[in-house]
Amino acid sequence: MHNCTDIPPFPDDIPTEQLSIIDYQLLLAGEPSEIEKLYHAAATQGFWYVKNHGMELLVNAMFRTAEKVLNLPLKDKLELLQRDHRGAHGYKAKGTVPVDQHGTRDITEFINISQDDVLAYPTQVHRTYPAPLREAMEDVVQPLVRGCVAMNLAMLAALTGKLQLPNGTLARLHAYAAGAESCSELRCLRTSPCQESGRIALGAHTDFGSLSAVFNRLGGLQILCPTDGTWKYVKPLPGHIICNVGDALEFFSGGLLRSSVHRVLPPPGLQAQHERWSIVYFTRPADDVELRPLAEESSLIAGAAKAASGSEKLSPGFTAGEWYAKKTAKYLAREHSLPT
Ligand SMILES: O=C(O)CCC(=O)C(=O)O
């Protein structure tokens, strides 16, 4: 299922959001039109594709690793359960989170792998992981996470300039001093096949951090379109990463960048009979970074934050670590009452 040629095509008759495609190599070369395209996408839809990232082989290997991990017996996976905000690195079983007002549960399981643990491996920072992950750590997980860190830092650097912040400002908020803890992580998700119409696999949410990079093969990801308020699919394109802005970057930018609401439905059309796998890498600020507009560092951001004044949304009064804990608390509380 991880080979794009094996899967039924994404239907061409469903509402689909057109996203900009950013060429990672042009971005690295500092091409002004590419940087402008990225900023525009981040400020309007909050989502875009990235091509020419050079990580496709690692991504395929990570899908194979994810399959081995999530195919472990449920009792082994339950030993990896997320426990609290610190232990949000770990396993979330399917059926633990209500996805609508009737209390219908999600149909997606996932495991969160802490970036701190990956980069420090074999030293353990937060927790241990099962054998299939440990075995792939050096050849697959570490190089993939390093590639994602580099890509997201390159995009943050480009956005730093467009937000008229001094060079290095956003990078600094995501630099984890030696020994400091971060919430950045790699997530592997599996959604059971489902042909029930209207079923939601993963409920509507925004991402907590600054930037997310989504690798998927089958459709199902939808964004709430900012212009007309309707749900639109994001079509997976072979070799392309789907990237999006998270809450932290919306706060830092005084609302200039958009953390868009999204959700996952079972794959559309003929794809619905297949299991859906995806991998997401989340870049999050260091735990102690305060979430608020960076108004002192940029008059552009100061102006935007002022124009949006009254919107508590932009200064929630939390650090990144507290924000993450608050947002995860809702489903961590339910982990121990799994439906059978
Ligand atoms: O599976 C996907 O395509 C997206 C998953 C997602 O939005 C998330 O895990 O935050």
Ligand SMILES: [Fe+2]
């Ligand atoms: Fe998400």
